[in-house]
Structures are given as structure tokens and as C-alpha cells.
Amino acid sequence: MLANDFSAPETVGPSLRVLLLGATGTIGLATAQALIKRGHEVVCFVRTRKGGEKRFGGDLKASPLHGTRIRYGDPTNPESLTRDGFAQEGFDAVISCMASRTGSPRDAWRVDHQAHVDALEAAQAAGVKHFVLLSAICVQKPLLAFQHAKLAFEKALIESGLTYSIVRPTAFFKSLSGQLERVKKGKPFLIFGDGQLTACKPISDHDLGDFIASCLDDPGRHNQVLPIGGPGPAVTPRQQGEYLFQLLGKEPQFKSVPVGFLDFIIGTLSWIGKLIPVVADKAELARIGRYYATESMLVWDASSNRYDAQLTPSHGTQTLFEAYEMWVSGQAAPDRGEHAVF
Template identity: 65%
Template sequence: MLGATGTIGRATVRALVRHGHAVVCFGRAGATASPGVTVREGDVTDPVSIARDGFMGQHFDAVVSCLASRSGVPRDAWAIDHQAHLQVLRAAQTAGVPQMVLLSAICVQKPLLAFQEAKLAFEAALVESGLTWSIVRPTAFFKSLSGQVDRVRRGKPFLVFGDGTLTACKPISDDDLAEFLVGCLTDPARQNRVLPIGGPGEAQTPREQGEQLFALLGREPRFKHVPVLLLDTIIGVLSVLGRVVPPLADKAQLARIGRYYATESMLVWDASAQRYDAAATPSTGQDTLVDFFARRLRGEAADDRGEHAVFK
């Protein structure tokens, strides 16, 4: 198991154990050992460490990866989303591992950013590897959509880009996604396939998500509309300054990522029709975003966005 320290990774470890699998988590410190789980610390970017500290000459039935670059900037994306995965894949082939389940992202179907290209490059390598594979491309995570819960509770308006209907998604919870990932190990219908997946219910726009949050608080909806042009301006300025001050180039890339998510839906892309198709986006699970909002408001669910926090 790779990426076991992230929120999706931790949920996937729990699901693996729940389904009776013996789990070995490999990577940086932070994974928690529990019955049925062994933690091995090592460096996923070092092929020697992967073999010596990870596989250790043992037999494994499968590799499951929820590993992803933390920032999405080009050097991190190619180092983790592509190269680290490629090194794990080679080690798995050498060790005779027959199967790999990869958590990818639905946004790679319309790639405009470095991390998307890096993910696609590894997806292609996995497909050609000879292993039984499953590539899971989820839509938006609950944690990615919960950044405004606290600001709205404090009386601030809900921020939307444009009119709040530029994009839509089928939000999926950590636990529902984890169950889907684990099911790929045993369900032949999920093997040797690219699998877009969303949570239950209809696709939702940011405006609809805001309306749900205000309804839970018993308040009239209040929105602040942010023009996409503002992001374009920020990207332009940071790109120019980044030629002189290298750290600003990374900030420009992060702004490009933000613009992508502000203007592109996390749904299946119909290339022939040049549109996103909510009806073609499969659903799974039972957890809903509005229920998650309610748990957050009651203090029963944590805001675990870490360095990805945007709204305050």
C-alpha cells in the first residue's frame, strides 16, 4: 500500500483490513500500524529503498497506490506521480506481483497541467506492464469541497467563480472511494479498465453546494462572485515574475491548477460532443456531501485539507 498517510490512503487501509487483507504500508513516516497492518518506512523515489525496505523479498498479491504529489507543480508531479510509481511498478514486476490498483484523477481525461501529464504517463506504463490493473479516476473529494464551511459559519458569503454554475461534480467520500478501490482487487469487471467514479446522487454545481450549506445553517444564501479573469491576471503576473524569482513560478502553476478546477467539471468528458456528461459518470456508495457538511458543522468530521487549504 502506497500513500497510506493521506486521507484517502488511510480510508483505503481501513477498507483493506475490513475485507480481511493483510496490509503492508510503505513510504514516509506517518502511517499508523494496527492489527492487520505493517508499516515499513522508506523512500518511494529510491528504487533501492523500494526493494530493500518495501518488498523485502516477500510475495505480495497486489500493490494498491493512493500516492500523489503534494503540490502538483511539475518537478513534484514527475517525481511522484510518474517516476516513483514507475520505480514501484518495476520492483513489483521483479517481485512477481500480479496486480496493481492505481488511484488517479478524473481530470487527466482533459490534460492541461503537468501533474495530469505525469499521471497519464504512468497510467500508460501500467497498462503496458503485463500486470492485471485497475485505474480509478474519482471526481471531487469531500475535503476539497469543504473549505468554506467555517467561513460561511462565521457569517461570510460563499465564494463562487462566475455565477457558480461553471462546473459540476459528483462528490465522493473517502470511505466510499476506498471501498471501490478495494473492490478492484477481486471484481473482474473492474480489472484492466479505466474507471471514472463519483459519489451517489446527481451532479452538483458550486452554487448548489453553497445553497445546501446555508440551508443547514438556516440562513439565506449569500454568494460572492469571483471573476475567472482575476485568476488569469494572477497567473499572468506570477508567470512574468517567476522568470526572475523562481518560487513565484511555482505559485503561477498553483494558480493554473486553481483555474482548472474553477472552470472544468469533474465529470466524464465526452470528447466527441466536447462536453462533460453527468449521466455518463458512474456513481458509488452512500455518503453525501450535504451529510458531510452537517457532520462538519457538528464537529464530527475534521477539516483535513492541510497545505491544500484555500478558503478562509
């Protein structure tokens, strides 16, 4: 089922015990904080660094995951997930904010699909009743390996018999912050075509984390596929650039990159990738870039064959332009995390 109306007031239910995967990403951190704020008991299962080093050491009070319990292991290893993550304990829900870091076919099927299948099986064995998945709105028009991998797990989750909430957010603030420094330096804002080929309703990490956490408490978000964007109207890349130049007091400068240039890069890398496997991954990265350059991050209306901002639900309080104002003024800096590519 596809839910589009989130106007009803949210209610916070009883305290639940939640296993959180992907807690060290920017959205995972925001989700952990939202869960703690709602009074849930949160266990974060996170990967150890290379060499076995624990990410937060012994000082949890200074970490953004303060208030949670942290367990270390390998979330992509089913044995570690069961032994070190669930640890033969009971949980009411599992929330996964895990995602492949590169988007390459191998990584996508290993993390976005198989690691989640393993997590689902472990959750079922542990008696978990509710599984909340952070997915992506782009899976509604799948052309890329990571989209097919995410969709394959969505299908498995829906058919599992567990209560599910599949959250498909639009663009993230961190994904739209990459040109801030180049504009500050007087360089032009890069756009594809006229900069109005696409539009999105960006959502902040904080607002998305709050929405994900609320899926536990709101029965209206159970057994639903939930597209979600941030507040305010949809914005195009050109509007994003114009607003940045306005904030900086600079004359707008745009440099248009032909979509055909990306096609040339993809074709070249794909040809070389047949001989050198590592280059094939770069070709996939270029395909991902082309996808985001030509497809809007809004709900796709199949009946009218177009993306529709009106059908794309909104949640939260902070707009992208408000975040731009904070970044330009120096009140805050964009946190692009380990997944800056996306």
C-alpha cells in the same frame, strides 16, 4: 478500456497480500481500512518524518492503520522501495494512493510519474500480478503538469503486461469543505462566474477506499480505466453554498470572482517566475485553481463535447450534503489532510 457500469454485486475473493503506497493520506487510510475489512494482509510502506522519526511510533493499536504492517523508508527512492518496502517478499498486488503534494511540474514528474515507474518495475521484479492506481478524473482533459505526469504513468502501467485497475475519482469531500468556516463566520461563499460553470459528483474517502479495495476482488474492474463518483446527482458550487447557508439558517450570500482575475494572477506570477523559480510554482498552483474553477469533475463525452453526469458512475452511500450536515452539527470535522490544496 473505460468501464461505466458498476451495478453488478461485488464479491470478496480470497485473502491477498497487498503492498500499499500512500497509506498516510486520507484516501490511503480509508483504502487500508477497506482492505483489512475484506480480509487482506496489508503492508503499508510509508515515509519517515524529518529526522528519521517514525510516524506512528510504537503504538499501532491507536493508529488508523491498526491491523496493517508498517514499513518505513522512502517510496520515491527505488533502492529504498525495493529494500525496505518489498523486502524480498512476495505480494499479490500493489495499490498506490501516492500523489505529489504541490502539483508543481518538478514534484509531479518526480512523484506522479517517476516514483510510480520505479514502483511498477519493483512490483514486476517481485512477481506482483495486479497494480491498482489512484489517478484523477481531470487527466481526461490534460492542461497541467501533474495531469500529464499521471497520464504518462497510466500509459506505462497499461503497457506493462500486469493486470491493472486505474481509478479516476471525481471531487473529494475534503476539497469541497474549505469554505465551511468562512460561511460560519458570516462571510460570503466564493464562486466563479454564477457558480454554475462546473459540477461534480463528490465521493467520500470511505466510499472511495471501498471502491479501490474492491478492484482486487472484482474481475470486471481488471484492465479497466474506472471513472467514479459518489452517490446522488451532480452538484454545482452554487448548490453547495446554498445548502451550507440553509443548514446554518443564514441568508445566502455569494461573492463572484471573475475567471479573468485568475488569468491576471497567473500571468503576473508566470512573468515573475522567469526571474524567481519559486514563484513559477505559485503560478502553476494558480493554474490548478483556474482549472478546477472552470472544468467539471465529470466524465468528458467527446462525442457531444461536454461533461456528462449521466456517464459518470456512482459508488457508495454518503453524499456531500450528508457530510455537510455532520460537519455543521459538530458530529464530525472535515479531514483535509496534507493535500488540502486539491
